[in-house]
Amino acid sequence: MVGSKPIKLGSRSTAIEALRGVDLTGKVAVVTGGxxxxxxxxxxAxxxxxxxxxxxxxxxxxGQAVAAELQPTVKGKISVQRLDLADLSSIKAAGDALASLPSLDLLVLNAGVMAVRPKQHTKDGFELQFGTNHLGHFYLSSQLLPKMKKQGTPGRVVVLSSSAHGFGRIHIDDLNCERRWYGAWASYGNAKLANLLFVKELARRLQEEGSPVEAFALHPGICHTSIGEHMGGRATVFYCMYKPWLKSAAQGAATTIYAATAPELSGKSGAYLEDCHEAKPWRCARDADMxxxxxxxxxxxxxAALKKAGLA
Structure with missing residues (x-):
């Protein structure tokens, strides 16, 4: 609420507006790619x-520079944790450090890479987009979810996917494109589809356990952010083509904040969101068996990668 007028959220709402007066004092949030x-x-927000x-x-x-810039303007305390999602040893170290938090109420899996060309790999040999966007977050969440569930209080896992999941395909026996043709955008779609399928299965497992932790996936919209910087001139063309539909970073983060805080989403774990509303993902993202x-x-x-690296 702002004053006495309710805020109607939509595609041009900002992250601060999406809060709608919610008070998160005493809550702890972990945000990747912050x-x-x-x-x-x-x-x-x-x-x-x-x-x-x-x-x-x-x-x-x-990260410390951003935290120093934001801290004077906000109520909550901001700390910084090094995390490289393309390196399982870094994820393990971050998970160990984050386990010492007094509590963990919100886990926002925001970081990602987009349309990487030519094909690249993580430190552990995974195709970079699948390894970073999905496997890195999958491993991090496996370290932090026990803490969230043990608290026995409502919590939320929020995963940033994309409408690009619609052209994704999961080749379960060749997830690293070792035998298939690698396409930068095709691989991005595959990784974003993996994000959605992860949320679907996570929500099922949490519900089966009777856990008060819930999981949500979302498409933030087409935003002009640094995610496309590595694309060089192609990024300029991309952003020019989509200029009429581009969101600012504050607008793109609105659906993340909605997913993390909206009381009306309670009991709707597994939902997919766009523009601060529930939406229907493509059929490929609704495949429970996959x-x-x-x-x-x-x-x-x-x-297998942890064992090979001597981390298991």
Whole structure:
């Protein structure tokens, strides 16, 4: 609420507006990719509402600079944790550090890479987009979910996917494009579909356990952020083509904040959101059998990589 007038949320709402007066004092949030774009706006909104936020990013100095800029303007405390989602050893170290938090109420899996070309790999040999956007977050959440569930209080896992999941396909026996043709955008769609299937299976498992923790996936909209910087001139063309539909970072983060705080979403774990409303994902994201198979395969890949790296 602002004054006495209710806020009607939509495609041009900002993250601060999506809070609608919610008070997060005493809550703790972890946000990946919090040093720029949608992540920093998510941190800004959550901390404005009183949440203590852990800003996770690869470059700790960059994260500290953002935290120093935001801290004077918000109520919650902002701390920084180094996290490289393309490196399982970094994820393990971050997970161990985050386990010492007094509590964990919100886990926002925001970080990602987009349309990487040519094909690249994570430190552990996974195709970079699938390895970072899905497997990195999958492993991080496996470390932090026990803490969230043990608290026995309502919590939320919020995963940023994309409408690009619609052209994604899960090739369960070749997730790293070792035998298939690699396409930058096709791989991005695959990774974003994996994000949605992860949320679907996570929500099922949480409900089966009777846990008060819920999971939501979302499409933030087409936003002009740094996620496309590595694309060079192609990013300029991309942003020019979509200019009429582009959102600011603050607008793109609105659906993240809605997913994290909206009371009307309670009991709707597994929902997919767009423009601060529930939406229907493409059929490929509603395949419960594939969601279970991807979960099992993801566990297998991560455990094998951990063992190979001497981290298991």
């Amino acid at each position: 040093n720029s774009g949608l992540g920093s706006e998510t941190i800004r 959550l901390a404005t509402a009183g949440a203590d936020c852990v800003l996770c990013c690869r470059n700790k100095k960059a 969601a279970r198979r991807l979960w099992d395969k993801s566990e297998e890949l991560v455990q």
